[in-house]
Amino acid sequence: MSGERTEPYLHGHYDDLFSIFSQKPGGGRADGLQGFDHQMASHVLSPSDRLHGSPMDYLLLARGFDASSSQPDDLVVGSRRSKTDPAGGSDGKTLVTPNFSTSSSSTELVGEEDSGPCKTDQRKQEEEEEEKQAEGGEEGPDEFKKANNPRRKKGEKREREPRFAFMTRSEVDHLEDGYRWRKYGQKAVKNSAYPRSYYRCTAQSCDVKKRVERSHQDPTVVITTYEGHHTHHSPGNVWGSTYSSSPSPAMPTNLHHDLLLQQEFPAGYTNPNMHLPRPPTPDYGLLQDIVTSFDHSSQR
DNA sequence: CGAGTTTGACCCGCGC
């Protein structure tokens, strides 16, 4: 890795990124992001993910600014609201994560998925423990192994935390987002030369997970999927403590900038100012307005 | 020595 990327944050990259999303079988690119490619999305949300919601659960952020957008229903930006967590897992207004290294990356919020009822793995484990104790009985080696396996029981549906997916143009796979992560797995991705890595937040009792993979269509793009909400402020949080009284949703800070920019240039993305470096700090007031309006438009 | 990574094995859901 050379680390020699010289382009400023947005220099000439926004269109590149949009082109990824705007591909569709019939071609065309009506208005920037509206041709979001489901095939692309399938690399962001796994098939099993998509089973939990409508195929259009993953939508591009910018689409939300189009009030006439056909399917805003399931998209919530930043201020995450799940069906079981109407408050958004936080105070409903936090978009707080600490500094995100932006020197050679740009980020898109790709989509979000509402997985319905959520239960943390920890809680699931607890419940399984209780279940186990209730069941009692003898156990052979296999049974012992299974009983001590914290995975869910047979027939119990996989339940997921809400997810945010980001596409980030970056040379490094694992982007610094202020939280500490432990890698717990890596898998080869079908039809891709690039593996997918699995990370968990190292903080105790925090069950946020993160998947990181490179797009096989554009290897310069890193797809990061966050799952769940941090139950703590990040170790390197430079904003969270002053901005919010609640733990943050798990998402990189770049998003703030993207939100702001797209607020200013919601369609077409041809404004020459797009080539300017990003502001040093996001405007949280404006951001909050965006998120709020977005929530409203997505709730109907 | 503790924390983090690697990696093969395992489990599960889904499609055929």
Added chain:
DNA sequence: GCGCGGGTCAAACTCG
């Protein structure tokens, strides 16, 4: 039922 792919576990390993 079987195979496949995604997700996770956990022992072994690496690193500071």
